[in-house]
Amino acid sequence: MDVLTTPLTAFSQYFSKSDYVLALPMILLTVFALGILMIDLMLPEEWKRLNALTALIGLGFSAAAVFRIHSLLGPEVSCIPGFFGTVVMDRFAVYFFYLFLVGAAVAVLMSVKYLEIERENHGEYYALILFSVIGMMAMACGYDIIMLFIGLELMALSTYVLVGFLRRDQRSNEAALKYLILGAFSSGIFAYGLSLFYGLTGSTNLGTIAQGLEKRISANPNDPVVIFALLAVSTGLLFKIAAVPFHQWAPDAYEGAPTAITGFMSVAVKSAAWALLLRMFLFGFYPLRALYVPMLIFVALATLTGGNLAAITQTNTKRLLAYSSIAHVGYMLLGLIASDGTSNTTGIKGIMFYLLVYTFMNLGAFAVIASLRRREIIGDDLDDLAGLYKKAPVEAVLMLIFLLSLAGIPPLAGFYGKYFIFLSLVETGHFALAGIAVLYAVVGLYYYLKMANAMFMREETTAEPVKSSPSMSLALAICAIGTIGIGLFPNVFIELVNWSMSGANAATIAQLMH
Amino acid sequence: MMPVATTFFFYFLSIIAVVSAIVVITRKSPVHSALALITTLLSLAGLYLMLYAPFVAAVQIVLYAGGIMVLFLFVIMLVNLEKAQLEERFNKQWQVALIAVLTLGALLIFIFEKGRSVFPQTVTNFPENTNTQVIGLLLYRDYLMPFELASLLLLVAIVGAVVMAKKRV
Structure with missing residues (x-):
């Protein structure tokens, strides 16, 4: 085991046990995904829900493997490199692994009943969720642009199919096609930018790229090729997190996708895109910080404005939450602007905490919408929420908790997400940005309360009762416990974020400067 | 030789x-x-x-x-x-296409002439007989992880195509 405890040594000529341990979470997920594909062939129609169970067991085994890596990252080991530098397993990556696994598990729980109602209960659905989690893991722990790009594509390709999984539904087909075409286009631009960085530095390793860029940028601070490459890569990354002006795909894709997948996309897929973005901007392009911060300020303000103002006028709850998730990306971008992960870490801490909180509250909101899906009723219109308190008081109260948390009301988890972002802005002297962000938080309160208003104040429009299934109740319970628990005991989770940051922090600089 | x-x-x-x-x-x-x-x-x-x-x-x-x-x-x-x-062999846009091709060609020649100063020169000359071995080492040692993930990517593409195209699964 002492291979694992020697940090950042030169790579041996062959693979070792540590490489195997690092790949184990992904290997296990692959095994279970392939297992689901094969078992699905033999299952009769009424047993198809067992596929969800297999997927959950797979996610559990993978979580155990992640925990093993977690326990190896003790106080003196901040990261374990592997696979000849293509993988760097640091605390930052492990933290994101947990987020992906939780997001995927809740999405699987949400799907069981939903797929039965849609009569699309196929094993491929769960296998694709697992495959996309593998891609996300590669994005979080990759330290090589080829690895990162393939991880991104593995995740994106799985998600395209999942969005269009309801083949009888025209909206689903349309959403998948739009998402596929725009996504492929943005991946192309992203890959083009990466190829320019490879051309400029002669390496695919992020650490070596950072060193090359450092040299180049000190020779000429406004190198046109570097700026062009940075713009191309940023376009791809900002598209994946759905920041304005690259957000147009999000409302359509979110609306058309099966609601469980909408929830999955808005938390796990978005976290993965954030992991990739942070890895690129804080590790690979760290020397270009003076170039990208002004660009990010523009994008963040546009995102806050576009997301919040467009959300006000929506009448479809899934579209409304899509715009609200765009607005949340705006807040997180402010964290990246305020903090560079070394001299001030509050902003990055804020982003990581925000993503954790967001996973629970946003999945919870989508879980309530998914539970409104009944035969003949799609349940994603604002009118479908009308009078929900009379029909299903538990769902209505939970929805209120998730909405208030999304708006950032103090005793709930969402408050702490925004708190750290605003704190970092004030700490670094971005008072104007902090002021604008607080104003937009008020705008956000309006449209969240509009949904609450429909649930509690309006008369019900349909008499069709809302029936919950055991798996959906479990999903709702996990989200509610997460949202309220983080709000009541934030210290436990702040500790976790601090733990993940201390590793990422050390890796940024130690790896960069050798 | x-x-x-x-x-x-x-x-x-x-x-x-x-x-x-x-x-x-x-x-x-x-x-x-x-x-x-x-x-x-x-x-x-x-x-x-x-x-x-x-x-x-x-x-x-x-x-x-x-x-x-x-x-x-x-x-x-x-x-x-x-x-x-x-x-028809050629549709009506062929003049536009010709202009696009000429522009692209001019751009390529321009970059070929001027681009040497922009990108660092890297000459990797392997002996002729080890060329394929070097590719093998890169794929199966240095880039093993991306290589394996690419195989999953292809599997997802096949599964996805079948899911989307099949009339009734």
Whole structure:
């Protein structure tokens, strides 16, 4: 085991046990995904829900493997490199692994009943969720642009199919096609930018790229090729997190996708895109910080404005939450602007905490919408929420908790997400940005309360009762416990974020400067 | 060792590639076009060999001249040949396309002339006989993880295509 405890040594000529341990979470997920594909062939129609169970067991085994890596990252080991530098397993990556696994598990729980109602209960659905989690893991722990790009594509390709999984539904087909075409286009631009960085530095390793860029940028601070490459890569990354002006795909894709997948996309897929973005901007392009911060300020303000103002006028709850998730990306971008992960870490801490909180509250909101899906009723219109308190008081109260948390009301988890972002802005002297962000938080309160208003104040429009299934109740319970628990005991989770940051922090600089 | 990569061979293979590429787009019969395309691909493989890239040359023949051409021929078998022959060879945008091609060509020449100062010069000259071994080492040692993930990517693509295309699963 002492291979694992020697940090950042030169790579041996062959693979070792540590490489195997690092790949184990992904290997296990692959095994279970392939297992689901094969078992699905033999299952009769009424047993198809067992596929969800297999997927959950797979996610559990993978979580155990992640925990093993977690326990190896003790106080003196901040990261374990592997696979000849293509993988760097640091605390930052492990933290994101947990987020992906939780997001995927809740999405699987949400799907069981939903797929039965849609009569699309196929094993491929769960296998694709697992495959996309593998891609996300590669994005979080990759330290090589080829690895990162393939991880991104593995995740994106799985998600395209999942969005269009309801083949009888025209909206689903349309959403998948739009998402596929725009996504492929943005991946192309992203890959083009990466190829320019490879051309400029002669390496695919992020650490070596950072060193090359450092040299180049000190020779000429406004190198046109570097700026062009940075713009191309940023376009791809900002598209994946759905920041304005690259957000147009999000409302359509979110609306058309099966609601469980909408929830999955808005938390796990978005976290993965954030992991990739942070890895690129804080590790690979760290020397270009003076170039990208002004660009990010523009994008963040546009995102806050576009997301919040467009959300006000929506009448479809899934579209409304899509715009609200765009607005949340705006807040997180402010964290990246305020903090560079070394001299001030509050902003990055804020982003990581925000993503954790967001996973629970946003999945919870989508879980309530998914539970409104009944035969003949799609349940994603604002009118479908009308009078929900009379029909299903538990769902209505939970929805209120998730909405208030999304708006950032103090005793709930969402408050702490925004708190750290605003704190970092004030700490670094971005008072104007902090002021604008607080104003937009008020705008956000309006449209969240509009949904609450429909649930509690309006008369019900349909008499069709809302029936919950055991798996959906479990999903709702996990989200509610997460949202309220983080709000009541934030210290436990702040500790976790601090733990993940201390590793990422050390890796940024130690790896960069050798 | 005497180099086989003489200027004569370069021009010989290039002319074959360009002429048969023109034949591909001017012939009326799709089968003739497909045969001309094979000639283009084979002469490109020859050019790769002259650049001391035996692996790329072999892949070019196996994948493009072999695999992808078979796919093309399948498609040709499925389309209505008589109807295809009556269709116009060139549509109305060909002037625009010509301008685009010339602009792109000019850009390429410009970058070829001026680009040396922008990008660092890296010459990686492996001895001819270890070229393929180096690619193997890169794929199976240095880039093993991305390589394995790429295989999953292909699996997802197949599963996804089946899920989306099948009428009833």
